[in-house]
Structure formats: structure tokens, C-alpha cells
Amino acid sequence: MAAATPGSALEAVDLVKTYSQGRGKPALRALDGLTFRAEAGTVFGLLGPNGAGKSTTVKILSTLSHPDSGDAFVAGIDVRRHPEQVRRAIGFVAQKQVSDPMDTGIENLVLAGQLQGMGTKAAHTRADELLDRFSLTTAATRQVKTYSGGMARKLDVAIGLMHSPEVLFLDEPTTGLDPEARAEMWAEIERMSRSDRMTVLLTTHYLEEADRLADRLAIVAHGRIVAEGTPEQLKSGLRGDAVVLELRDSEALTDALAAIGRVPELREVTVEAGRIVRARADDGGAALPLALAVLDAEGLRVASATVARPSLDDVYLAHTGHSFAAAQDRFARRATDAATSLETSAS
Known part of the structure; x- marks a missing residue:
């Protein structure tokens, strides 16, 4: 023992x-x-x-x-x-x-x-x-x-x-x-x-x-x-900045990912909630205008764009593949589904 x-x-x-x-x-x-x-x-x-x-x-x-x-x-x-x-x-x-x-x-x-x-x-x-x-x-x-x-x-x-x-x-x-x-x-x-x-x-x-x-x-x-x-x-274990782009139209996600893929300064690109694109960059301040430019050239509208130093949410994302908020939402949905299933069985 x-x-x-x-x-x-x-x-x-x-x-x-x-x-x-x-x-x-x-x-x-x-x-x-x-x-x-x-x-x-x-x-x-x-x-x-x-x-x-x-x-x-x-x-x-x-x-x-x-x-x-x-x-x-x-x-x-x-x-x-x-x-x-x-x-x-x-x-x-x-x-x-x-x-x-x-x-x-x-x-x-x-x-x-x-x-x-x-x-x-x-x-x-x-x-x-x-x-x-x-x-x-x-x-x-x-x-x-x-x-x-x-x-x-x-x-x-x-x-x-x-x-x-x-x-x-x-x-x-x-x-x-x-x-x-x-x-x-x-x-x-x-x-x-x-x-x-x-x-x-x-x-x-x-x-x-x-x-x-x-x-x-x-x-x-x-x-x-x-x-x-x-x-x-x-947080310091994550190199660079977090770049977050929220699209106005979720249906434009595929085209947006293709466009952002042409920005070599961005890496580790992930998607959340259907229209939020997250990525990392060594210099977020320089990478963000490039990302906005390629999206604008494709006629893709952006609702918001941010650059930030690494956070614990970024750490969670890096190790699990999804954000903390997304994990919370998934648990809430599973709990709701389980409660609904129990109610259905009881009735």
C-alpha cells in the first residue's frame, strides 16, 4: 500500500x-x-x-x-x-x-x-x-x-x-x-x-x-x-495571445475558417458555439488586423474581435479542446436531458 x-x-x-x-x-x-x-x-x-x-x-x-x-x-x-x-x-x-x-x-x-x-x-x-x-x-x-x-x-x-x-x-x-x-x-x-x-x-x-x-x-x-x-x-505555458472572433452569421463559419487558415500568424484555431472562432498568435495585435482583412475580403461580417493575454479559460481550451463555458453548457444539457428522462419514466 x-x-x-x-x-x-x-x-x-x-x-x-x-x-x-x-x-x-x-x-x-x-x-x-x-x-x-x-x-x-x-x-x-x-x-x-x-x-x-x-x-x-x-x-x-x-x-x-x-x-x-x-x-x-x-x-x-x-x-x-x-x-x-x-x-x-x-x-x-x-x-x-x-x-x-x-x-x-x-x-x-x-x-x-x-x-x-x-x-x-x-x-x-x-x-x-x-x-x-x-x-x-x-x-x-x-x-x-x-x-x-x-x-x-x-x-x-x-x-x-x-x-x-x-x-x-x-x-x-x-x-x-x-x-x-x-x-x-x-x-x-x-x-x-x-x-x-x-x-x-x-x-x-x-x-x-x-x-x-x-x-x-x-x-x-x-x-x-x-x-x-x-x-x-x-497561463505562461501558453505561448502568445488569444485571438477571438465572433461572426455575425453562423452559416458563414466554413468560409471564415478557410479565410483564417490563410493567415499564417494564427494557429490552434478552434470553434465554439457555432460562430466563435478562437486562435493563438505570437503577436495578437499584429495578427488580428490580418484576420479581419481576409474576412472582410470574403464579405464575412464580424460582430466582435478581441485580443487578450492567456487566461485559465485558454489553458482549459488547450488541454481539453473546448472552452470552460462550453463544458459547463454541455453538463447543463446532460443534466436537463437526464431529468427529462426520469420524468418520462415516472409518468
Whole structure:
């Protein structure tokens, strides 16, 4: 059996996980040999669209699920051999609200502390610290059902921090938050690793969030890590600029691709949503006018044209062949189709 790598706070080695989809349907492989390692005191981000395997990974590392094969370690502890030790070392903030809406904020926190073995006095002291830290002191005695979405989310994170864990799992922590609440949550996550020296595993499908918060980042697609490094390393690994052209008429796509093919400065040409053409160029500022000129010569109209330095979306595109937004759309369509199929079967 594998052993944890010295100095690592989180480690996944060749994790495989499949789910049954029902009689007559092939099993769904949520994880397909997923491997990564995170050092102590850092924010490690798992970036991927919905359905990529992020939440399954978190469930395995936090002992909520078992892999079909592979090894996982948290704070140097084997997840499968010593799950009870892992649970004492971690805090877990799920996607959905975990606090009881009928209890007050302080009641939720004290209960969480007691469930972790804290005495009543120690739990109250820690709860007061966290209420102050998350600017929830004035709402401490209010029922959580009266909280705003941002307040409830901060309380969920405070619950995960009650017993001062070595590792904190944040599964899509800012989904559904407004921009102000999201910015506050980002600031708190940065504080956890910078000041508290806590290891944070952050799963997200927000490109900007991963770019801002992660010390190191792994991009997940179809249950595998397709790219890993610091956000800057991943972006700088793509040579040149991104050139994006949106056509006015999707029916002109074939002619547009033929025309753009005559611009040698452009490479790695891909198509998205039927009328958006993406390409890379060593000098996007010089290549864009050439592309517009050949399209204009063919009478092909362009709705918009942009040049930008490489982004995480470009990294995802380079490693998977499609953009992040396109992957999200495909997952949403599959989920809708599955729900429709279930409704049809039920009726």
C-alpha cells in the first residue's frame, strides 16, 4: 500500500470512482486515475466545470465516500485505513447550507464544537471568536433563517473552523453569492492560508476565483487532472495571445475558417458555439488586423474581435479542446436531458 509523501497535507493517487446509472446503462466513471498533491499551508484549487469530478474527490478525501481503487491521504493520514483520524483533522464546508435555519448563529457554532468534542465553555469562547472574525456578532442570537445568503455562507465556513482543523475543504464556497459577499469570502480564504497557515482545498467552477486564490491549481476534466501548476505557470505555458472572433452569421463559419487558415500568424484555431472562432498568435495585435482583412475580403461580417493575454479559460481550451463555458453548457444539457428522462419514466 502507498504511503503519504512527506510534507504533503493532501494527496490523491490514481483515484478511481464509478457510479451505477441504473439497469441497462453503463456505469459513470466520475474519477479516472485522478492524482495530485498539496503542500501544507497552501490553497490548492481544483478547477473544473460541473460534473468534472471535483465534488467526488472532496467526498473521498473527507471520508464521505470510498474510491473503487487508489489511495488518498489527508494530513499524512490514510483516508481508508483511519477515517476517524481524518475527520478530527479536517473541516468541511459543503456546497449546500449545513447550519440549522431554526437555530441561532451561536447555537449552530456551539453545537458544531460540541460534536467535535469541545466542552461547552470552550465552544462558546471559540464561537465568539469566529462570530467576530466573520462580522456576525450582531446577528449571533438571530435565527439563521433570517440571514442573508452571504451571512449564512460565512456561518457555514465558521462551523467548519470551530475545532481549528489542519485542513479545510471548501466545496464551491461562493456559488450563489452576490459580488460583495463573494469578495468578503475571498478575503477570508486568503487569510486562512496566509495568516492561519491552514491548508485549504478549494473546488470551484469560477475561473476568476481559482486565479485569485489558488497557490497551486489542478484543472479537472472527465475525472482526471489535465494540467497542474500555479495559475501563472499554467497561463505562461501558453505561448502568445488569444485571438477571438465572433461572426455575425453562423452559416458563414466554413468560409471564415478557410479565410483564417490563410493567415499564417494564427494557429490552434478552434470553434465554439457555432460562430466563435478562437486562435493563438505570437503577436495578437499584429495578427488580428490580418484576420479581419481576409474576412472582410470574403464579405464575412464580424460582430466582435478581441485580443487578450492567456487566461485559465485558454489553458482549459488547450488541454481539453473546448472552452470552460462550453463544458459547463454541455453538463447543463446532460443534466436537463437526464431529468427529462426520469420524468418520462415516472409518468
